[in-house]
Amino acid sequence: MYDWLNALPKAELHLHLEGSLEPELLFALAERNRIALPWSDVEALRAAYAFNNLQEFLDLYYRGADVLRTEQDFYDLTWAYLLKCKAQNVVHVEPFFDPQTHTDRGIPFEVVMRGIKGALVDGEKQLGISHGLILAFLRHLPEEQAFKTLEQAMPFRDAFIGVGLDSSEKGFPPRLFERVFAKARSEGLHAVAHAGEEGPPEYIWEALDLLKIVRIDHGVRASEDERLMQRIIDEQIPLTVCPLSNTKLCVFEHMGQHNILDMLERGVKVTVNSDDPAYFGGYVTENFMALHEGLGMSEAQAKRLAQNSLDARLV
Numbered sequence: 001m002y003d004w005l006n007a008l009p010k011a012e013l014h015l016h017l018e019g020s021l022e023p024e025l026l027f028a029l030a031e032r033n034r035i036a037l038p039w040s041d042v043e044a045l046r047a048a049y050a051f052n053n054l055q056e057f058l059d060l061y062y063r064g065a066d067v068l069r070t071e072q073d074f075y076d077l078t079w080a081y082l083l084k085c086k087a088q089n090v091v092h093v094e095p096f097f098d099p100q101t102h103t104d105r106g107i108p109f110e111v112v113m114r115g116i117k118g119a120l121v122d123g124e125k126q127l128g129i130s131h132g133l134i135l136a137f138l139r140h141l142p143e144e145q146a147f148k149t150l151e152q153a154m155p156f157r158d159a160f161i162g163v164g165l166d167s168s169e170k171g172f173p174p175r176l177f178e179r180v181f182a183k184a185r186s187e188g189l190h191a192v193a194h195a196g197e198e199g200p201p202e203y204i205w206e207a208l209d210l211l212k213i214v215r216i217d218h219g220v221r222a223s224e225d226e227r228l229m230q231r232i233i234d235e236q237i238p239l240t241v242c243p244l245s246n247t248k249l250c251v252f253e254h255m256g257q258h259n260i261l262d263m264l265e266r267g268v269k270v271t272v273n274s275d276d277p278a279y280f281g282g283y284v285t286e287n288f289m290a291l292h293e294g295l296g297m298s299e300a301q302a303k304r305l306a307q308n309s310l311d312a313r314l315v
């Protein structure tokens with residue numbers, strides 16, 4: 001089954017480039033940049049990948065991202081991810097990057113952008129993987145700083161296709177970012193947002209009605225609100241679901257409880273994605289495989305999920 005799932009043509013629509021930083025590369029970059037790490041080796045770091053919730057993961061994820069310093073570092077990070085995509089027949093990617101995680105450490109925006117974009121363009125030419133890059137705002141920081149980030153990004157307007165919203169969800173509702181999303185949309189950018197991962201269905205309503213998003217990242221808690229479910233089905237709003245992430249971050253206790261296939265059968269346009277594969281135990285194929293093993297996903301269902309990912313592309 002693994003090889004069959006691996007061979008399916010797929011798109012990945014929910015992937016944080018910083019979350020694809022494998023421990024081996026993290027250690028290599030730390031050495032290259034002469035950064036001391038609190039872990040003795042790769043195994044010790046991997047052992048720290050046990051999380052009870054989103055925040056525990058984010059604390060480690062931001063710590064890990066600190067080894068990314070130069071344009072080459074961002075290139076290497078992105079290129080390593082694209083090689084994984086090639087090996088798993090992921091033919092199109094719409095990855096996120098978190099500029100504020102880097103600019104707040106003094107890394108110039110253009111260093112981040114040039115490294116990532118350089119690898120994506122090479123990936124298109126050398127690996128045949130098409131892409132659309134999404135700039136994600138960190139929701140635990142004020143909207144004012146998101147505005148500043150958008151301003152920094154505008155000289156590179158053609159390098160990305162949309163804006164997203166990520167980081168700590170509870171206590172940081174989408175309505176806090178209504179104005180910056182309006183500004184981004186006025187520039188012709190697509191809008192997406194993480195909503196309903198840990199946060200309540202109300203956050204999904206806000207993301208749709210106030211941020212005017214065209215795709216929901218996670219959105220698994222939509223199933224708690226029947227009226228919302230009906231809207232998502234009627235309007236065929238895609239959900240970028242990340243099964244291994246959801247179990248690693250205890251959104252669901254185990255894969256047997258995951259609601260993705262119930263949603264699929266109800267007509268929701270759900271897709272399968274890896275979120276932060278270096279931290280959650282696998283890339284897209286491993287996520288498909290987990291659905292097969294934990295939920296009994298059939299080949300027919302896998303085909304529909306893969307087709308949904310190709311249909312839900314923004315570009």
Ligand code: ADE
Binds near residue numbers: 019
């Ligand atoms: N940043 C990286 N992964 C994330 C996730 N699963 N939720 C929110 N922010 C994130």
Ligand code: ZN
Binds near residue numbers: 014016217275
């Ligand atoms: Zn995410």
